[in-house]
Amino acid sequence: MENATEFWETGIQYINLTQSVSRKIVEKNNANFMISDEEFIGDDFFEATRWSDYRLSIPLIFNLYHGLELLLKGFLYASG
Secondary structure: OOOHHHHHHHHHHHHHHHHHHHHHHHHOOOOOOOOOOOOOOOHHHHHHOOOOHHHHHHHHHHHHHHHHHHHHHHHHHHHO
8 A cells, every 4th residue: 555545445445344244233133043943054044144243243343453453554654
């Protein structure tokens, strides 16, 4: 990255991703378990819990921290 603006733009993209996924988790009612008479195997369970915070919290936090890191690097770069 050649200037502070590029750090800021990329950092904002990571933060926007975090915000969008968080909204999707809420929209999908954060299903993280299933109760049914049928046995759920592999793909069925994965699809039913695709938007679970249990499944997404660690990558989501990583993206948030990475976005913040890029924003801070932009400020450091801008200040010399």
